[in-house]
Amino acid sequence: MSVTDRPSVTQPKIRVVLVGLMIAMMLAMLDNMIVSTSLPIIVREFDGLNHFTWVVTAxxxxxxxxxxxxxxxxxxxxxxxxxxTSIVIFLVGSALSGMAGSSMLGGPEDGMFQLIGFRAVQGLGAGGLIVGVMAIIGDLVPPRERGRYQGMMAGVMAIAMVAGPLLGGFIADNLSWRWAFYINLPLGGLALLVLITQMHLPKYRTEHKIDWVGAGLLSVGITALVLITTWGGNEYDWASPQIFGLIGVGAVSLALFGIVERRAAEPILPLGLFKNRNFALISAVGFLLGFAMFGAMNFLPIFQQYVQGASATGSGLLLLPLMFGMLVVSILSGRAITRTGRYRLFPIIGGVLMTAGMLLLTLLDAHTSRFELGAYLVVLGAGMGFLMQTSMLIAQNSVEQRDLGAASGAATFFRSIGGSFGVSLFGAVFATRFQSELTDKLGAEAAARFNSGGGAGSFDPAVLAGLPPAARNGLLTSLADSIAGVFWWAVAFAVLVPVLAWFVKEIPLRGSNEVSRDATPEEQAERALADAPAVP
Structure with missing residues (x-):
């Protein structure tokens, strides 16, 4: 591999490109949050209650x-x-999702199945958006300067977490649900225009050998893992043949994947990356971060809407303290890393603050005020701000420039898988705890009658308001206590984050995209050859 073109990118040019990258990141982060608000309307139109979870799962x-x-x-x-290419695929999936069940595609009879398929296409594109943004920043910006820009991206993620429910609520109340998908088209078009005309990246001469066997085995293994965490305890019992079958398929596929990757000329996920201590540790941190954060945070809107009486749009506003903590800390920590070149302390502080935020959330009960919850969320958001992009920066700084995309993809992958596992485990914990709390407070008969309706998620606030005071208070108290119990489980995983981060080795951030300082002599020699001028 040799570098054939390494353009110098000025600060003004980076800022223009950054706008396009921020729009692309916003598309990927906003989508699920906007769509979730429209799901009840989609279900009513397509009569697809039995399949609606697949709109998210796909x-x-x-x-x-x-x-x-x-x-x-x-x-x-x-x-x-x-x-x-990933942006185009995402936009095609968005346009088709918005058209699902329309007269152009045969009417509403197959609308739900069309939407599920098109959402899978959209997800394929979204995977490229998330990892591509981080890898492109890694190409354009030296590690020493990268913290500032990745801090900005963390700010975009924080804004998306709040803006998504607000925008989704507005679309659901005032426009057709189809605009939850069509809104991506002008934004994506603008991102394409900016990036096509303004983004110039280093070009590499390399032999193209795609590890198709490894890619296929990895896809099968990941699909099995996601289906286990999605279906387990919901569609199928954990001890069912379906779940055991998926466990077997996943285990065999991933074992074969490991064998294939050791022999592949261009492995899709180089296993040698995990020999690097920092990369292995920060991958584990990313998994635990996704597990604790995404798994537990799904229950905050339930608490806000049912216990605190907020509307769907209002619950988005109540997440503003979380966004504030994450946004401010992401920007400040990014600037500090750029100024000092030091980063080891930040994931440790972030892990401690995230654990503290989860501990505070275990105090939730039926009488918790919105101000108290907001204060807890500021602490949690600050912890996330220290962790989200610092972990990506450490992963990228631990590998060679030639493996930057694979490292960025692996870091994002572990966080995503952790979130999937967390949602499944915490959902099962919540359901079990809620049933127990209801039985204690209202009796077994009332608890059974309530859960037969599908749990708390199936109750409209107006229905809850019409219950007798004793029943309503017992229900809301059970709900609040069950959610607090979920955060106790989140604490058990969050506390491992600062412990693992403590063992991360402080490797000075490079001032340019040269070889990593902990690279072997062979890797240093190879990189020196790669940086030599190309032979015409």
Whole structure:
């Protein structure tokens, strides 16, 4: 591999490109949050209650399966072309999702199945958006300067977490649900225009050898894992033949994947990356971060809407303290890393603050005020701000530039898989605890009658208001106590984050994209050859 073109990128040019990258990141982060608000309307129109969870699952599955593959394709074929392709796929999936069940596609009879398929296409594109943004920043910006820009991206993620429910609520109340997908088209078009005209990345001459066998085995294994965490305890019992079958398929596929990757000339996920201590540790941190954060945070809107009486749109506003903590800390920590070149302390502080935020959330009860919850969320958001992009920076600084896409994809993948596992485990914990709390407070008969309606998620606030005071208070108290119990489980995983981060080795951030300082002599020699001028 040799570098044929390494353009110097000025600060004004980076800022213009950054706008396009921020729009692309916003598309990927906003989508699920906007769509979730419209799901009840979609279910009513298509009469698809039995399949509506697949609207979310298909997107998550497409994203998770494709993330490491997109990263490796960027390493092989050049990140600009691959990234622009992922945007186009995402926009095609968005347009088709908005058209699902329309007269152009045969009417509403098959609308739900069409939407599920198109959401999978959208998810495939989204996987490239997330990993591509981080890898492109890694190409354009030296590690020493990278913290500032990745801090900005963490701010975009924080804004998306709040803006998604607000925008989704507005669309659901005032427009057709189809605009939850169509809104991506003008934004994506603007991102394409900016990036096509303004983004110029280093070009590499390399032999293109796609590890198709490894990619296929990885896709099968990941699909099995996502389906286990999605279906286990919901569609099928944990001890059912379906779940055991998926466990077997996943285990065999991933074992074969490990064997294939050791022999592949261009492995889709180089297993040698995990020999690097920092990369292995930060991958584990990313998994635990996704597990604790995404798994537990799904229950905050339930608490806000049912216990605190907020509307769907209002619950988005109540997440503003979380966004504030994450946004401010992400920007400040990014600037501090750029100024000092030091980063080891930040994931440790972030892990401690995230654990403290989860501990505070275990105090939730039926009488917790919105101000108290907001204060807890500021602490949690600050912890996330220290962790989200610092972990990506450490992963990227631990590997060679040639493996930047694979490393970015792997870091994103572990966080995504952790979130999937967390949602499944905490959902099972919540359901069991809620049943127990209801039985204690209202009796077994009342608890059985309530759960037969599908649990707390199936109750409209107006229905809850019409219950007798004793029943309503017992219900809301049970709900609050069950959610607090979920956060106790989140604490058990969050506390491991600062412990693992403590063992991360402080490797000075490079001032340019040269070889990593902990590279072997062979890797240093290879990189020196790679940086030599190309022979005409």
């Amino acid at each position: 997107y998550v599955l497409g994203t998770t399966v494709s993330t490491p593959i997109w990263g490796k394709l960027g390493d092989l074929y050049g990140r600009k072309t691959v990234f622009l």
